[in-house]
Structure formats: C-alpha cells, structure tokens
Amino acid sequence: MKPPVLSRLTWAWLGSLALFAGAAGVMVYSARTGEGPGRIALPVDRIEIFARNAPPAPGSEERIEAPVLRQPPAGEIKLAQTAPGEDSEDGLVLIYPGGDDLRTDDEDDLLYEDDYLDDESDDVRYSADDVIITIPGAKKATPVAAASLGPSIRPIPDPDSAMLRVTALGNTPRVAADGRRPVSYYARPYEGSRSKPRVAVIVGGLGLNAAVTERAIDDLPPEVSLSFAPYAKNLDFWTKKARDAGHEVLIELPMEGYGVNAQALGAAGLxxxxxxxxxxxxxxxxxxxFGGYFAATNYMGAKFSADADALGPVLDRLKNSGVGYIDDTGAASRSAGGLPIATVTRMIPAAADDADLRDVKRELAALENAAKRDGFALGKTYAYAATIDEIAVWARGLEQKGIAQAPASALLRTSAATR
Incomplete structure (x- = not known):
C-alpha cells in the first residue's frame, strides 16, 4: 500500500495544526500544575510581582502590600551591625509587609521602626515574612514647595466682546462701556522695581514663519512683547498661543517708507x-x-510718520479705539495728541545667522546703557532664530546687572496734544 500523495499546501496546514495542538497542550499543563514559564505582573496599586513559580493555596487570596517608607527616630534605633569600615548611622527603611508572626534576631543588621520593637527589650522584632531594604545614611526627603524656574507665567486675557466694534471689515478694538481699554486690559502687568532701570524688547514680524514664531513664543521670556505681521495666516491661533505664554501682543501696520516700493507693503499699506x-x-x-493686542506698531513708515496730515487720522483712530502705539521712526510723537505712545530707543539688527550676532550684542549693550542713563529703554527687532536665541540669553543676565526687564506696555506714556 502506498501513502496518499498530498500537496505541499496540505502538509503546511497539517504542520500548523500540530504546532497549535502542542502549544495548547503546554498551556493546559502549566495552568493545572503551576509549572512552566514564570509570570510577570505590574499592577498599579500593588508592588511588582515577578516570576511566580507556585500558585497560591486554594481558597486563599494572594496579596502583597505596597512598600512603606519609614525613617527611624534619631537616637532610638541604630544599626545592629555595619559593614567593615562604615560608621553606624541612621538610614531609610523600605518595609514590604508580610505575615503576622514575629521573631527576634539580635544579629540582624537591618533597621526597623519603633513599631517593630519589643516593649520589654531592645531586641528588634519583625515578621518573618517581611522583606526589608535598608539604605544606610539616607534621610527621608523633606517635601518642598516647587521653586520658580523662571518668570511667572500670567496669561494675557482673550479678546473681550465688550471691547470689540463690529465693522464691515471685521471686529476692531474699542473702549468698553465700563471704561476698560485694550491698552491696559491686554497689557502684561509690570510688577518689578521702579527704582531700577527698565528695559523692554519687542520682537516683530511674527506669524509669517511658523517655526520661528513658535520659537519666539516658547524661548523668549514672557516680558518680551511680540508683534505680528497682518498678512500672516492663523493669527488667532498664534496670538492666543503667545498670550497664553504670558506675552503681550501688538499688531503691525505697514506704512510707507523712504525709497521703499509701495507694492512691497501689500494692498493694505498706508x-x-x-x-x-x-x-x-x-x-x-x-x-x-486678530484681537487681544494692547497696541499697534509701525512696519517701515519713516515717510508716512513724517507726514502729520497722513499720520494724524491714523493715530486718532487708534486713540479712539483704546489702543496704544509704539513708533520706531521717532516722528510719531509730534502727532500723538493724547495717545498712549512709546518711542523705540534702539533698533536691534535681525541676525540671519551667527555671523551677524556681533551687531545684535552691540545693540543690546547699547540698550542697557540707555536704560541706565535714562531710567528706561525700548528695543525692537524682527524675528530671526539667531536673534531670538541671543535675546533669550541676554535677558537672563539683566537681573545681575541691576536692570529690570519690563514689557513694552510699561513704557507707554500719554503725550500732550500737539495738533
């Protein structure tokens, strides 16, 4: 008799069934006998259980309590024995509770809390099933309040509908019926010393490059004010992220400059x-x-700012809307007419790479000197990664130089009417 001729596919199926049957047999045998591979369990509310080789007795509930961290009272409990060359001293004890039977062992070199001491002797009494780990010389950690790792983060409020005016082109700021003004409501409070020289920095051009914008929001101290380009996308998202990180924000107004192609300012250029x-x-x-800004600032604008007839109506609109203005041309203050305004002291160059950082450092040093001389100084720059990194490092050292870092809003002044 000849065995039947089977295809390779049939042999493959038969082999798979045989392997499956063998694995099932091993599992059944392990479950009934308790033998076989060790088990590993990581319960959250219990101590870890590793490689259990035997099942619990029938009807019993297996349970291992969580460890208890104890520190023996000083002077009451000492090491019974110490390793050669080590001094006897208090330590920390991890006690994994076991059974209830107690015994004494004068030669054991482990520490126990006074609850485990025999009232009639100095012998240490403990459960035979306890598992104890001693850390000689260690002391129980004392809880401490979380230390501040940097400037306090106080989010700037989100846009309030009471300070928004509905127009055909969108919602613009306004003074609320109760008198609240965006210039103060969306400003970062300054709580530093007013006896120290104060220095503030604005980083502008944000929103156009997502990576640089996120870097400025995350890496710069919250006292640094952030200015956003009006043509950028997702401005509601980026400005909210900046306010949540404690940065006060500004809106940039593209204005005509000398020798600048007007087309470069975009369709909304002034x-x-x-x-x-x-x-x-x-x-x-x-x-x-977008909303939630305390002030506007110019982008370019030397020619526009020098023309009082052109700039005057713009500043009037800002004043009536309850927002401030920060000017880096030095010409806007003549047309401010009661508007909260500040003038930039130094323009910090935008370093496209590390080679330009010498100019950035020079201008930051000049900003410090101006603050020491006049009591305050305001710097402005545009967002480049190298510039952001340098400002972040520079800002961390201001306190040691006796200079207080302030938000730009803290330097606003209400000018007298001149028109």
Missing part, C-alpha cells in the same frame, strides 16, 4: 498718496486681523 479715508479703511482691515 500711503501718503492716499486720502485719509482710504487709509482709515485699510486701517480698519488691519485692526480686524
């Missing part, structure tokens, strides 16, 4: 060649790009 009504319409669109 130009001296446009009528005031046209510029105000564009200003409304710019101011509606």
């Amino acid at each position: 130009l001296t060649s446009r009528a005031p009504e046209e510029n105000l319409q564009r200003l409304d669109w710019l101011m509606a790009r």
Whole structure:
C-alpha cells in the first residue's frame, strides 16, 4: 500500500495544526500544575510581582502590600551591625509587609521602626515574612514647595466682546462701556522695581514663519512683547498661543517708507498718496486681523510718520479705539495728541545667522546703557532664530546687572496734544 500523495499546501496546514495542538497542550499543563514559564505582573496599586513559580493555596487570596517608607527616630534605633569600615548611622527603611508572626534576631543588621520593637527589650522584632531594604545614611526627603524656574507665567486675557466694534471689515478694538481699554486690559502687568532701570524688547514680524514664531513664543521670556505681521495666516491661533505664554501682543501696520516700493507693503499699506479715508479703511482691515493686542506698531513708515496730515487720522483712530502705539521712526510723537505712545530707543539688527550676532550684542549693550542713563529703554527687532536665541540669553543676565526687564506696555506714556 502506498501513502496518499498530498500537496505541499496540505502538509503546511497539517504542520500548523500540530504546532497549535502542542502549544495548547503546554498551556493546559502549566495552568493545572503551576509549572512552566514564570509570570510577570505590574499592577498599579500593588508592588511588582515577578516570576511566580507556585500558585497560591486554594481558597486563599494572594496579596502583597505596597512598600512603606519609614525613617527611624534619631537616637532610638541604630544599626545592629555595619559593614567593615562604615560608621553606624541612621538610614531609610523600605518595609514590604508580610505575615503576622514575629521573631527576634539580635544579629540582624537591618533597621526597623519603633513599631517593630519589643516593649520589654531592645531586641528588634519583625515578621518573618517581611522583606526589608535598608539604605544606610539616607534621610527621608523633606517635601518642598516647587521653586520658580523662571518668570511667572500670567496669561494675557482673550479678546473681550465688550471691547470689540463690529465693522464691515471685521471686529476692531474699542473702549468698553465700563471704561476698560485694550491698552491696559491686554497689557502684561509690570510688577518689578521702579527704582531700577527698565528695559523692554519687542520682537516683530511674527506669524509669517511658523517655526520661528513658535520659537519666539516658547524661548523668549514672557516680558518680551511680540508683534505680528497682518498678512500672516492663523493669527488667532498664534496670538492666543503667545498670550497664553504670558506675552503681550501688538499688531503691525505697514506704512510707507523712504525709497521703499509701495507694492512691497501689500494692498493694505498706508500711503501718503492716499486720502485719509482710504487709509482709515485699510486701517480698519488691519485692526480686524486678530484681537487681544494692547497696541499697534509701525512696519517701515519713516515717510508716512513724517507726514502729520497722513499720520494724524491714523493715530486718532487708534486713540479712539483704546489702543496704544509704539513708533520706531521717532516722528510719531509730534502727532500723538493724547495717545498712549512709546518711542523705540534702539533698533536691534535681525541676525540671519551667527555671523551677524556681533551687531545684535552691540545693540543690546547699547540698550542697557540707555536704560541706565535714562531710567528706561525700548528695543525692537524682527524675528530671526539667531536673534531670538541671543535675546533669550541676554535677558537672563539683566537681573545681575541691576536692570529690570519690563514689557513694552510699561513704557507707554500719554503725550500732550500737539495738533
């Protein structure tokens, strides 16, 4: 008789069934006898159980209590024995509770808390089933309050509808019915010393590059004010992230400069060649790009700021909206007319790479000197990774130099009407 001819596929199926049957047999045998591979369990509320070789007795409940960290009272419990060359001293004891039977062992070199002491002798009494780990010389950690690792993070409030005016181009800021103004409501409070020289820094051009924007928000101290470009995307997201990190924010207004192509300012650029009504319409669109800013600041704008007839209506609109203005041209203060305003002391160059950092360091040092001379100073720059890194390092050393870091809003002043 010849065995039947089977295909390779059939032999494969038969082999798989045989392996499965063998594995099932091993599992059944292990379950009935308790032998076989060790088991590992990691329960959350119990001590870890490793490699259990025998099952618990029928009807019993296996349980291992969590370890108890104890420190013996000083002077009451000592090491019975110490290792050669070591001094006897108190330590920490980890006691894994076991059974209830107690015994004494004068020669044991482990520590126990006074609850384990025999009232009639100095012998140490403990459970035979206890598992004890001693750490000679260690002391129980004393809980401490979490120390501050940097400036306190106080989020800036989200936009309040009571301070928003609905226009055809979007919601723009306004003074609330109860008198609240965005210039103070969305400003970061300054709680530093007013007797020290104060220095503030604005980093602008944010929102256009996601990686650089996130770097500025996360790496710079919250006292650094952040200015966002109006043409950037996701401005509500980025400005909220900045406010949540404690940074006060500004909106940038593109303005006409000398020798600058007007087309480079975008469709909403403010130009001296446009009528005031046209510029105000564009200003409304710019101011509606996002909310929660305390002030506006210029992008370019030397020519526009020098023209009082062009700049005046823009600053009036800002004042009536309850926001401030920060100018880096030095010309806007003549047209402020009661608007909270600050003028930039030093423009910090934007370092595209490490080779330009010498200029950044020079201007930061000049900013410190101006603050010491005048009592305050305001710097402004545009976002580049190398510049952000350098400002972050520089800011950490200001306190040691006797200079207080302040948000830009702390340097705003209300100018007298000059027009």
